[in-house]
Each structure stands twice: as structure tokens, then as C-alpha cells.
Amino acid sequence: RLGYWVDFDKPYMTLADDYIESVWNLLKKIDEKGYLYQGHRVSPYCPHCETTLSSHEVAQGYKDVKDLTVTAKFRVLDGQESEPTYILAWTTTPWTLPSNVALAVNGELEYSLIHSSNGENYWVASGLKDNFMADGDEIRKTAMGRDLVGIPYEPVFPYVTLEGKRHVVVTSNHVTEESGTGVVHMSPAFGEEDYRVCKEHGVVFVNFVDLTGLFTEDVGPYAGRFVKDEALNIDLVKDLAARNLVFEKHKHEHSYPHCWRCDTPLLYYAIDSWFIETTAVKQQMIANSQAVNWMPEHIKDGRFGNFLDNLVDWNLSRSRYWGTPLPVWKCNQCGERQTIGSKAELLELAGQLPAELHKPYIDEISWSCNCGGEMKRVPEVIDVWFDSGSMPFAQLHYPFENQEAFSRLYPADYISEAVDQTRGWFFSLLAVSTLVTGQSPYKNVLVLGHVLDENGKKMSKSKGNVIDPLEAIELHGADALRFYFLSNTQPWNSQRFYHKAVAESKAKFVDLLQNVHAFYALYAGIDGFNPAQHQVPVAERPLLDRWVTARLHETIRQVDGLLADYDATSAARVLQELVSDLSTWYIRRNRDRFWASGMDADKASAFLTLNEVLAMLSKLIAPFTPFIAEELYQNIVRSADASAPVSVHLCDFPAADE
Ligand SMILES: [Zn+2]
Numbered sequence: 219r220l221g222y223w224v225d226f227d228k229p230y231m232t233l234a235d236d237y238i239e240s241v242w243n244l245l246k247k248i249d250e251k252g253y254l255y256q257g258h259r260v261s262p263y264c265p266h267c268e269t270t271l272s273s274h275e276v277a278q279g280y281k282d283v284k285d286l287t288v289t290a291k292f293r294v295l296d297g298q299e300s301e302p303t304y305i306l307a308w309t310t311t312p313w314t315l316p317s318n319v320a321l322a323v324n325g326e327l328e329y330s331l332i333h334s335s336n337g338e339n340y341w342v343a344s345g346l347k348d349n350f351m352a353d354g355d356e357i358r359k360t361a362m363g364r365d366l367v368g369i370p371y372e373p374v375f376p377y378v379t380l381e382g383k384r385h386v387v388v389t390s391n392h393v394t395e396e397s398g399t400g401v402v403h404m405s406p407a408f409g410e411e412d413y414r415v416c417k418e419h420g421v422v423f424v425n426f427v428d429l430t431g432l433f434t435e436d437v438g439p440y441a442g443r444f445v446k447d448e449a450l451n452i453d454l455v456k457d458l459a460a461r462n463l464v465f466e467k468h469k470h471e472h473s474y475p476h477c478w479r480c481d482t483p484l485l486y487y488a489i490d491s492w493f494i495e496t497t498a499v500k501q502q503m504i505a506n507s508q509a510v511n512w513m514p515e516h517i518k519d520g521r522f523g524n525f526l527d528n529l530v531d532w533n534l535s536r537s538r539y540w541g542t543p544l545p546v547w548k549c550n551q552c553g554e555r556q557t558i559g560s561k562a563e564l565l566e567l568a569g570q571l572p573a574e575l576h577k578p579y580i581d582e583i584s585w586s587c588n589c590g591g592e593m594k595r596v597p598e599v600i601d602v603w604f605d606s607g608s609m610p611f612a613q614l615h616y617p618f619e620n621q622e623a624f625s626r627l628y629p630a631d632y633i634s635e636a637v638d639q640t641r642g643w644f645f646s647l648l649a650v651s652t653l654v655t656g657q658s659p660y661k662n663v664l665v666l667g668h669v670l671d672e673n674g675k676k677m678s679k680s681k682g683n684v685i686d687p688l689e690a691i692e693l694h695g696a697d698a699l700r701f702y703f704l705s706n707t708q709p710w711n712s713q714r715f716y717h718k719a720v721a722e723s724k725a726k727f728v729d730l731l732q733n734v735h736a737f738y739a740l741y742a743g744i745d746g747f748n749p750a751q752h753q754v755p756v757a758e759r760p761l762l763d764r765w766v767t768a769r770l771h772e773t774i775r776q777v778d779g780l781l782a783d784y785d786a787t788s789a790a791r792v793l794q795e796l797v798s799d800l801s802t803w804y805i806r807r808n809r810d811r812f813w814a815s816g817m818d819a820d821k822a823s824a825f826l827t828l829n830e831v832l833a834m835l836s837k838l839i840a841p842f843t844p845f846i847a848e849e850l851y852q853n854i855v856r857s858a859d860a861s862a863p864v865s866v867h868l869c870d871f872p873a874a875d876e
């Protein structure tokens with residue numbers, strides 16, 4: 219209905235075994251370069267269902283609950299003060315304190331050292347100090363957060379050992395002075411931000427909670443207890459209090475996410491996860507992007523450039539059932555791992571192939587390790603964005619087939635998607651390609667803007683301002699709709715879309731052209747005009763004929779050049795001017811010639827000229843308004859020349875006469 223060419227005989231489907239095999243091949247190459255590694259990803263997690271939850275699942279389960287919270291005292295070691303000195307940090311999850319590995323301050327915030335009348339000193343953010351001061355307390359000194367970095371302190375529980383290093387203060391720009399103490403206790407297994415900060419500062423990762431939410435053996439007397447159990451948290455706080463490490467505790471009401479399936483309070487929990495070290499090729503990705511012709515150009519250093527500047531490693535794995543299986547097999551004894559890059563490789567190692575490369579079949583394939591253990595596939599599947607980013611290779615089952623086609627098609631001349639694909643397809647294509655070949659997979663990227671309503675507002679069902687495109691096609695015709703969007707504004711701008719605008723645009727191009735066509739058809743019919751029976755060299759035709767012919771060829775030249783520059787909008791406007799000239803000047807000034815009786819050379823010139831212009835126009839407008847183009851072509855060209863290609867869309871694009 220829209221006039222859109224798609225090759226349904228050769229789609230690429232990411233679920234096909236051939237596609238998966240190519241993806242595996244790419245992953246193996248990435249692994250061979252040393253970029254595939256296992257790390258952790260902190261996600262909302264239900265310890266009862268033993269599964270991670272997506273953000274929309276989490277959003278379904280928020281409940282107001284009262285949890286025991288504690289402001290714990292972390293004793294400063296080697297301090298300059300003669301009195302006992304502590305850094306205070308507040309937590310709503312006392313069960314994370316045994317896993318504390320660092321304290322984070324904001325480097326740009328000011329902190330105060332309170333000297334309490336009880337003889338102790340406490341560091342807190344200056345903006346929050348009033349919450350911690352009683353009558354008679356005083357400020358001993360102040361310091362910026364960045365000046366507190368590296369101060370060693372004693373953890374409140376003895377379970378984390380940092381291999382000879384001490385617990386210290388680090389910085390995180392996510393720390394605020396909106397609540398608590400302006401100091402955040404870091405337990406990297408239980409907070410996304412904690413994880414990031416600790417990784418950045420090279421602080422060790424520890425996780426003392428098993429997949430069912432129970433403390434592991436590492437936590438001595440608390441081993442085996444469920445971390446969200448209220449009694450456990452009370453016991454932990456009592457333990458601290460007995461050692462004078464509690465500044466304050468209270469039951470705090472807050473909104474906390476629960477599992478929508480089983481109502482268990484969720485944990486933020488570090489799950490083993492596989493990553494691709496995209497940061498290792500960051501500079502190459504930036505260089506590749508710089509060489510791409512981004513339209514509009516500001517995407518290069520703006521939206522996409524910023525995204526690349528803040529690049530993090532690609533979290534590749536997903537704990538789901540459906541998807542492209544991660545082709546990594548691991549020994550259950552010695553931990554040896556092997557990445558598989560083809561079916562042939564799998565067959566050689568395992569002696570058999572699965573019915574298909576998906577779960578569950580793929581997980582039946584195993585072989586024995588040199589150590590006597592068994593090589594089993596890891597349970598994860600991969601991020602669908604890696605599938606999409608593999609498209610230049612996998613659509614051709616490269617490198618197993620189509621080497622010639624691949625070298626011809628790669629890198630692609632041109633891709634186009636909406637602006638929200640910056641972090642999606644534009645990124646995944648560039649990342650996979652840069653990792654594997656070092657090159658950009660595309661040369662020109664046309665980034666589309668969004669369609670808005672008459673007042674420039676986003677269309678949404680709730681506002682009732684959505685225009686159904688099929689309804690608009692019904693009302694105005696597909697060509698009018700296409701031409702409106704093409705000629706209205708550059709495609710990367712937001713486009714206002716409303717019926718009146720489409721109707722106005724239609725009157726200026728589609729309607730005019732159809733009127734000209736109808737005019738020709740009517741009078742050529744009356745006169746039984748057959749262009750094959752007449753010949754008048756252009757040079758011998760009247761001035762207006764030569765003028766409109768020149769306008770035609772000038773337009774062909776312009777449209778061709780503009781399309782080569784991916785500027786379909788200017789090209790559409792040039793076409794609109796030509797049709798306007800044709801209708802307003804050529805037809806209107808020449809009516810008498812078509813109406814004349816008989817068929818002298820002057821009248822034949824007029825018919826020939828209009829016939830030639832319409833024939834050329836049908837080819838020229840074919841990419842813009844394919845249906846009218848075809849109608850014109852069939853009536854003007856094919857009806858007179860049975861040997862012409864059967865469709866305008868099989869013709870060459872017209873070339874201008876010099
Ligand atoms: Zn659950």
C-alpha cells in the first residue's frame with residue numbers, strides 16, 4: 219500500500235541456524251582477540267523465583283514497607299585526631315554491611331567533622347550536619363570529599379578481607395546530600411552504582427549471598443540466614459550496637475520492590491554475566507564514526523558521539539530461555555572454556571550436532587575435557603542487539619558462504635533508522651564491525667526524526683491525536699502521503715502530520731500532475747495521436763517546447779545530483795517546481811495548440827513535447843510517487859511501445875541530455 223520494496227524471498231531471520239552460526243563465528247573472533255570476559259551485572263532479582271526481573275516487572279511490585287535502617291559508624295584508622303573518629307553511613311539494608319568494601323563520598327561536596335560532647339568525632343556531609351549534632355557539639359573542621367579519598371577505616375564486620383589492602387574512602391559523583399549522611403557504604407554485589415564505583419576504583423568484588431538469598435559460609439555465625447528476614451537484620455544491628463558501632467537506628471517507611479509473581483522482596487543482586495570489552499576498541503569506534511556521513515551531521519558529535527564517549531563494556535549475556543545461545547562451553551571440573559565458532563567445530567568436538575542450534579537441543583551437546591571433566595554449555599543466551607549488529611555478516615551466512623557478495627556489499631553504502639536507534643542498531647552494527655574487522659559497517663547513515671501532530675506534540679493514544687497511516691493513505695492516497703513527507707522537511711527533523719497539510723501538498727504536486735496527464739490523455743485520445751508516427755526535432759520546435767524540454771533536463775540533472783547526496787527533500791521540491799511550471803506555464807500557454815484542428819507540425823510538436831516530458835517524468839518520479847509513476851508510464855510509454863520494460867520500476871533512472 220505504501221509502495222515499499224522488500225525482498226520477501228530472501229529475508230534474514232536471526233532465529234535461523236545459518237544466522238546463528240555466523241553470529242557464533244563473530245563471537246569466536248571477538249573471543250580470540252581477548253575481548254570476551256565474564257563479570258557481573260547487578261539486577262533486580264527474586265531469590266525465591268531465582269530469576270532476574272526486567273524494569274517493567276519491577277515497576278509492578280512496589281509496596282510501602284517499614285525496614286530497620288541504621289546509621290553505622292566506620293572507625294577511621296591512623297587519624298590525626300586524638301579522639302575516636304568515625305565516618306557515618308546510613309543504610310536501609312543492614313544485611314549488606316557484612317559485604318562492605320568501601321565508603322563513597324562525593325568529591326565535590328563539603329564534609330564536616332563533628333566533635334560530639336560524648337568525646338567522639340563524626341564525618342558527615344556539611345549539608346546534613348544538623349541532623350547529627352546535639353547541643354554542645356561543635357564542628358572540628360571541614361574538608362572537600364576529594365580530600366577524604368584514601369582515608370583508611372575499619373569495616374564494621376570482619377568478613378571481607380582485601381588481600382592485604384585496607385578499606386578506604388573512594389568517590390562517586392552519584393552520592394548526594396539529600397538524605398542519610400552524604401556517605402554511601404559500598405557493597406558491589408548489591409547495587410548497580412556500588413558495582414560501577416568499585417570496579418572503577420579497583421575495589422575487590424565480594425558476594426556473600428547465594429542465589430536463594432541466604433548468607434554463605436563466609437558470614438560466620440549468620441551463614442544460612444535469609445537476608446531480607448527482619449530478625450536477621452535486627453540481630454546484625456544488635457551485633458553492631460554491642461560494639462558501639464551504631465549512631466542511630468529506626469524503622470523507616472519506604473517504597474520497596476517486590477516480586478510480582480511471589481511477593482518476595484527483591485534484592486539488587488550481582489549475577490554472573492558475560493561482557494564484550496567494547497571499551498578496548500573505543501578509540502577505533504570513535505574514529506570509524508567520524509568517517510561516516512551522518513545525516514544530520516550533528517548526530518556524529520552529538521547524540522552518537524556522546525554515547526561513544528561514555529561507552530561501557532557490552533553486557534552480552536541474558537538469563538533467558540529464548541535467544542541465540544552463547545557458544546561457550548565450560549568444563550565442570552577444571553573451568554577450561556571453549557568458544558565455538560561453527561557447526562563443523564562443534565561436530566568435531568562433540569561428534570554430533572543438535573537438531574537445531576537453539577535451546578534445549580544445543581544443551582544436550584557436551585564432550586569430555588582433557589582433565590576428565592565434562593564440557594557443558596554455559597546457560598546464557600545473548601543480547602538480541604548483538605544479533606542485529608551481526609547483520610552485515612550473518613544475513614549472508616558469512617564467512618561460510620557468499621564471500622563474494624559480502625565483499626561487494628560490505629561496508630553498506632547506506633542505512634536509515636529513527637533517531638532512537640543511536641543506542642540500538644547504529645551502535646550494535648558499529649560495535650560488532652569494529653570489533654571484528656576494525657571497520658565501520660556503513661558509509662552513510664540517515665537518521666529519521668519522529669512524526670508529531672498538528673501542534674508539534676507527540677502522538678499518543680491517550681491524547682487521541684494519533685493519525686492512523688492506513689486511514690491517511692485511504693483518504694489522500696499513498697503517493698500524496700509519501701510526497702508530503704518527502705517534500706515537507708528534511709527527514710531528520712520532526713514532521714508535523716495532519717490531514718490538511720497532506721491535502722495542501724497533494725494539490726501542489728500529485729493533483730497538478732494528474733491534471734496534466736488527464737489533459738494529455740484526453741486530447742491525444744481525441745486526435746488519435748500516436749507519437750511513433752511523428753517526428754519533429756526538438757531544435758525545430760517552438761520556443762515553449764524547447765523551454766519545457768530544457769526545464770525537464772535541468773530537473774533530471776538536479777534530482778540525480780540531490781539523490782546522490784541523499785537529499786530527497788530538495789529533490790522532491792525541484793520536481794514540484796517542474797510540475798508547477800508544466801501545468802501553469804506550458805499547458806496553460808499552449809492550450810490552443812492542442813485544441814487546433816488537424817495535425818500540423820506545430821500541434822505534433824506540442825503533443826510530442828508533452829509526451830516526452832511525461833514519459834521522462836514517470837521515470838524521474840518513480841522513487842517518490844511510485845503509483846502515479848507507474849500509471850503514467852503504462853499510459854504514455856508502454857501503450858505506445860510494447861518492447862519497453864513492463865514496469866517503470868524496471869527502467870533505468872533517466873539521464874539528462876547535456
Ligand atoms: Zn519471586
Ligand SMILES: [Zn+2]
Nearest residue numbers: 468469470471
Ligand atoms: Zn527514616
Ligand SMILES: [Zn+2]
Nearest residue numbers: 549552587589
Ligand atoms: Zn577440565
